[in-house]
Amino acid sequence: MKQPMLNIKNIETYYDRILALKGISLSIENGSVTAVLGNNGAGKTTILQTVIGLLDDQPEKGSIFFQGRDITGKETVDIVKMGIGYVPEGREVFQELSVLENLMAGGYMHNSASAKETIEKVYRYFPVLKERQKQMAGTLSGGEQQMLAISRALMNRPQLLFLDEPSLGLSPLLVDQLFDIIHQIAKDGLTVLLVEQNANKALAIADYGYILENGRFVASGTVEQLKRDEDVQEFYLGIKAEESVRATQRYKRKRRWN
């Protein structure tokens, strides 16, 4: 069997004294789109931050392999060099730099000639950025900043892209447009790990999915499998299975997976 691109084995991550990830295992196949769903505080961002090395001395336990190489506990700069891109929650663009400068910063590890090539590619995905290339990033709208953040991560020509809640704070129309483009980027060959609260949109473009609750995976599988799961339907997709007796819900349906 071909080696998965990213293989996370049983990691435990602490925030100070709080155990945020309680034994997470996850593997990502080359060329796939994997969605990690969960509510606020479940630990989704923590997974990404742990893998990319932003949390000091974490993971406490477990190991992470990228393309067969052990990247557990390595420095962010080295991990990013190996080909993982990260689009953080909340965009985190460089507010006082122009769009173009943001992109050039993203291409820091490449020489400027090849960076310019990549910029052209990026403009094809997000033409609005080309229009605004001299504008200061802090003045862009939320959606445009999100596009900038994604483009900036693409500048490094990663093989694996982490997207942390790209739909956050965007209007539904914009979310649709954005996810169309993300889907296109994935089809063009990029492996994507998508962390989202918006389960519907995420599952629409993903191949595999994991559901995270309180630092543990409670469900995983192909997207078809997940869509069929009644618990997923009720708690993450908003599809109610049955009306209760008096047309009001007396008690919440119990989750069956614990």
Next chain:
Amino acid sequence: MDKRTSYFEDITLLKDRPVKGWSLLGLLLFGLIPFVLAEYQVFIANLVLVNIIIILGLNVLVGNTGQISLGHGGFVAIGAYMTVILDEGWLPFLPSLILAGFVAAIFGFILGIPSLRLEGPYLAVATLGFGLAVTIVIGRLSFFGGHMGIMPPQLEVWGMKLTTNSHLYYLTLGIALVLGVFARLLIKSRIGRAFSAIRDSDIAAASLGVNVVRYKTMSFAFSAFYAGIGGGIWAYVLGFISPGNFTPVLSILLLSMVVVGGLGTITGSVLGATVITLLNLQGEKIQEVPLIGPFFEWVSVHYMSISGLPNINFVFMGLTVILIILFEPLGLFGIWMRIKIYFKTWPF
């Protein structure tokens, strides 16, 4: 350390028998100092006590309320000069001292007003400017004796003439104790909690109903009062004051005492003031220290300059401050706590 079972226990001054016992013993020991030490050493003890008084106040401002003051030397100066001038013909010593303290407190209040809007380096500059301004103004006005400085009159308290360092020692010790107890009570009181709230998050504190304006200025005034009292006594300990005593270097020294000692604690204030004062004084006369002195002399002759040796004082101070902050952010108090814990949990 021991479990507290009631809120009252948390704020009372002397908790239980052992604490009371140690306190009494400590008091006794302090009281005996003038009898065991030489005159000159009592003089040094007086300097230490003066600094303790100042630092008790400054620590409340910096450690408990989280503000920065790089100009506290200015309040010390105000207290010193005011006390001397008032005592010279207007009021007896103690009232002069207290009034001088209040004058300093008023200036503290005034300095507290910009602090409402400034923080970090901006506040640092404002306080620095204040300290510098006081020094310059005092230096130029002949009313204050100008560059030549002024001499305080004979110290007389309640009819008794205090002439020796030992006399001064008991007076200072008494004042220090009173002020120390007061500071301790303040920290544990409602006001002290307001201070801490401001330090930790002044916006959150304000949203909870803490009157940030009132407490911030109060904290500045409080610390200025203590600095003023300390300054007033200092004038008499030294026997002579001039603007050169109150340079920004003094302010930096005071701030170091707070940080090295331990932010926000009474013990920290005492430790920090004591250690840094002694270090500072001894450093200037390093040649007299056995073993180390000659070593540094030798180094000076071969690598450095012998005339500059007194500057080694600063080398030590700077190094101490840096090392403490790097390795023990809680200061000497933190180290003291570690020692206590180590013995409490011995033999593990």
Next chain:
Amino acid sequence: MIGQLIMTGIVAGSIYALVALAMSLTYKSSEVANFAQGEMAMFSTYVAFVMLATYQLPFWVAFGGSLLFAFLLGLFLHLAIIRRAKDPNVLNLLIITLGFQVFLYGLAGWKWGSEQRVLKIPVSQTETVEFAGLIISQLNLATILVAILLMISVYILLRFTKLGLAIKATQQNETAAKINGIPTRRIVAITFGISSVIGAVAGILMAPITTLDPNMMIEPLLKGFAAAVLGGFNSLAGVVCGAFILGIVESLFGFYISTEFKSIVAFLIIVIVLYFKPSGLFGTHYTRKV
């Protein structure tokens, strides 16, 4: 007369501007107001002096050597000291830099004593040049020109080079910089190095005007710091403006009102300006998120 005063103010302002620039550079990178800036500059100037006087090296070699030393000193401050702080809050970092300043002051005093030395530079202090109807000494002219040249260089560095981009990115968002492969630790260290070099140039420019002794940078440091606050720490152009404004106002005040209180004018202005604009004249006020 007033033109002459303004010229004096510009000369002073040039030096304050360099100090302010140096402080602002490190402040933007790491939230540290580097109080040790002055003594670092002073120490580097002494290094230049030693190279000139003791080893008889030509001026430009000494100049370059001194700048190299300054750069390394800046790296040292950041990597060996600031990086190691267990609890890097504002107060602690402030005290660390103050401690380093005191340490360097003592070290310089110990090594070289407090006698005043003369730094020989290849520009005359007494020969004058006429410029726009005003008389200005060669030295003062050189001071202004060198300062402006340096400021322009920094501007070019930040605006047009990759390193400058990395510095700006790290200043604005360290995490985002990291995930783009920018080696932030190295970049901040380099920023400290550059800032130290700028300070050293200020020191070398100052030494012929006043004299070379351990105290020489204390007032310029305070004034430069004050200028940075006046202009607003966040904006490099702002701090430079603040410095020149300070220099000129100080000079005018000194002549028309009182030379004695000239020094506190600086702080008076600052306190007043800060009261109305707490982030300085040109600083951008970032609302604090609670």
